[in-house]
Amino acid sequence: MKTERLKQPIFRIRGRRSLYFYCILTGIVSGLGAFLFSRILAFSEYLLLDRAAGLSLPHPSGEFLIESQDVLHWGIPFSDEYRPWLVFLLPVLGGLLTGWIVNRFSPESGGTGSDAMIDSFHNQEGRMNPVVSLVKSVATIFTLSSGGSGGKEGPISQIGAGFGSLLATFLKAGARARRTLLLAGTAGGLGAIFHAPLGGALTSVEMIYREDIESDSLIPCIISSVSAYLVYSSLNGFNTVYKVADTEFSRYTDLIFYFGLGILCFLCGDVFIRIFRKVQSFSGSLKISPIIKPALGGLLVGIIGLFLPETIGTGAGVLQVALDGKDPVGTQGIFSSAYQATGLWLVAIFFILAGMKILTTSFTIGTGGSAGMFGPSLFIGGMLGGGVGTLAKILMYPDLSVTSFILVGMGAFYAGVASAPIAGMIMICEMIGSYTLLPPLMVVSILTFVLSHKISLYRAQKETRFQSPAHFWDMNRDFLEEIQVKTWKDRLRTLAVTRDHILLSELEEEALKIQASDYIVLDQENLYVGILSLRKVRHTLESRYVVGNLITVRDVTDTTAPCGKLDDSLASLLKILIDRDLDKIAIQENGQFLGYLRFADLMKIYFENTFPKISK
Incomplete structure (x- = not known):
């Protein structure tokens, strides 16, 4: 009797429409995060710069402003007297507090924030630690409210980017979708705080390259940015950041x-x-x-x-x-x-x-x-x-x-x-x-x-x-599109193959011998079940002791991992491997498992045919 396969999760990115839906969700969270951050920052600036130091610095017309009468009941003891010694001292104290917060909780939270997001897109498959967004927001509030010079867009865009990355991880999305949601979150934060839905979207897709744009993510970023703008403006008001009356361009000279x-x-x-x-x-x-x-x-x-x-x-x-x-x-x-x-x-x-x-x-x-x-x-x-x-x-x-x-x-x-x-x-x-x-x-x-x-x-x-590593699969894609799997049938491997009924603990011991991380999982009738990645699922010392004899390979196998056919192109297989963050993909024909191709195998085929003289 065959074991019933696990049902596919309800929440999954299965195409453009589902991706667009999650972009809307990312934009809503980005807009709410921007609103909350701007309110806390406005209060902190009022408390430290306006009341404590006595600075009466101006504000842009579209920015939330705390009035004195709004906080009389707070019992703040400071008067409006200008205190130059506090103007001098506040940036020092703010820097000391910021340094402690950043180095105590998240050292990568220092700096501009945009560089961290760009590096995450290119080199970390869009992964961002959500703790970084929180710590950076707190650190930036202390930096700016104490007189430090900078902009508030860094943490706001990181709030959206961090949520987009976290959402993609929760949905078990591939690297491509995760990068898209990362940029969508960035666009949402920028579009909200600057009241610029199109500008926020364009900034997020343009800032990651010097002479290019991430055009694949433009529509998702626009969706997220507009969603964030509508949420933020509904709470803060539909007005522009700056009110300008006298603008013209009438003389060529x-x-x-x-x-x-x-x-x-x-x-x-x-x-x-x-x-x-x-x-x-x-x-x-x-x-x-x-x-x-x-x-x-x-x-x-x-x-x-x-x-x-x-x-x-x-x-x-x-x-x-x-x-x-x-x-x-x-x-x-x-x-x-x-x-x-x-x-x-x-x-x-x-x-x-x-x-x-x-x-x-x-x-x-x-x-x-x-x-x-x-x-x-x-x-x-x-x-x-x-x-x-x-x-x-x-x-x-x-x-x-x-x-x-x-x-x-x-x-x-x-x-x-x-x-x-x-x-x-x-x-x-x-x-x-x-x-x-x-x-x-x-x-x-x-x-x-x-x-x-x-x-x-x-x-x-x-x-x-x-x-960018984000687009390695784009390289000479036409060449890979022309090659079918059956042309390289002799390259199929069967070493990292396991059965669904064995224990996960036994497979981990076997993996150490052959240095494999991803396994093709077959059932007792040699039918393809899915892929198990030991990079994502493995026993801890505690779980091995407690449930080491209970968890089988099938229990932790990704049964949604697709497989290829002999008529498929190498380009389609490469896209699946990158999008799903897999090391190998199974090949079957008429329900019969034939073997698998690794990511390294596809790269080697590409290299041998693109640079034949060098490879020889």
């Missing part, structure tokens, strides 16, 4: 200054990356506890904050002030402006703010602090655009819109340092709710991108998809 802005963004982007890498290297070479390193970075941030508090924190509110046509430097800080800056002095202020933001961001994140790089990139580019626009207004056109230059600078600078020109353009347009500036944004972003082709903020980026 303005392009002269826009070209100059593009070159300046490239030069400053190169300086930014060099300084950031130098700080990282210097911090890594220090023979002190990694817990202390972010505090040392916070020391320099605190010093700069005494003079220019506009360069600490996210800086998003300062951009809103500049977009409103006002002096970006407020009335606080040791060298505060007691009057409205005008003329060349205003140009100098814009450039000084950009330079100081480069330093504060480099010393916050480069020493081990936790925050994103997208926000600071927008700030730096916006200040460069403000400086160039103000200069153009002084020299040639009194009616010129400086706001337009600020916005173009924001998109162009990120396009250069992140090698993401399309994402930079669309993201800025959606953040202001207008596509009026798309022509100059396209021109300047592409110019900066072309000039910056040798630099990148993210070390884990690959040049194109064909350099």
Whole structure:
């Protein structure tokens, strides 16, 4: 009597439609995570920077803002008095606390977060530890609310990416689907927090390559990003991040200054990356506890904050002030402006703010602090655009819109340092709710991108998809499509084959002898049952002692693992192996098991036929 086979799980990715459904679910969780994170961060910033330090930093129009009357019942004892000593001390204390949290619970949670996601996509089959997302969120809240310079998009995108990866693991999805859900989660976080559903999707598929996009994941990322945007906006309001009134592009002669802005963004982007890498290297070479390193970075941030508090924190509110046509430097800080800056002095202020933001961001994140790089990139580019626009207004056109230059600078600078020109353009347009500036944004972003082709903020980026392990199966796929399994029937193996009735503990002992990890499982009538991967299922010391004589091979066999036929192409087998994370695939004909082909066998066949002279 045949043993009844296990039923297939209900929750499984079986095609595009089911994948799209899980992208919606990922987007919903990403939107909720973005909302919760932004609320906690807003409260922490209000408590430490506004109330404790007495800083009255501005906020963008679309950002959640805590008002004083909303928290009177909390009994917070601080007054509104400005305390410069706390402005200096808070980044140091925040860096110390961040260093302890990161190194105590999750050392990989430090840094930008985007690099970790990109590395996970390329080199770890989309796997991310969900603990990293949680720890990074907490660490970033302490970093930013204490005055550290950075963006909040890093942890928010990691919350979505971590959930997408976790969901794929729960569904036992293959590497390809897991990578897609990873990017979908990233898109959801970005689309929600920046109120930019299309921009979030494009950023997630573009930032992982320098000269390519992950086009296979674009639709899933759009689905997730839109879902997250709708959830977040329903709770936070359907408004844009920045409110902008004066934007125009009406004179072709303005392009002269826009070209100059593009070159300046490239030069400053190169300086930014060099300084950031130098700080990282210097911090890594220090023979002190990694817990202390972010505090040392916070020391320099605190010093700069005494003079220019506009360069600490996210800086998003300062951009809103500049977009409103006002002096970006407020009335606080040791060298505060007691009057409205005008003329060349205003140009100098814009450039000084950009330079100081480069330093504060480099010393916050480069020493081990936790925050994103997208926000600071927008700030730096916006200040460069403000400086160039103000200069153009002084020299040639009194009616010129400086706001337009600020916005173009924001998109162009990120396009250069992140090698993401399309994402930079669309993201800025959606953040202001207008596509009026798309022509100059396209021109300047592409110019900066072309000039910056040798630099990148993210070390884990690959040049194109064909350099990524995620697309090894794409290599010369036409050649593999033309070869059928029956052509290489003599390569079929039968060594790593077991029976479904033997004990798992016995199979583990046998595996040590032949050094096999995946086994083809047959029943007592030599019919194919499935595949057992000892990389995923094996006894612990405790389980071997307790149930070692109870668990059989069939109990832990993946009965959904497909098998191949003699008429199948090698390309189809390779895709199954990669998608299902298998080492080998069974071949049968008319219900009869013939043998199996390994991943290494397919690679060897490919190599022998593609490079015959070398292989001989």
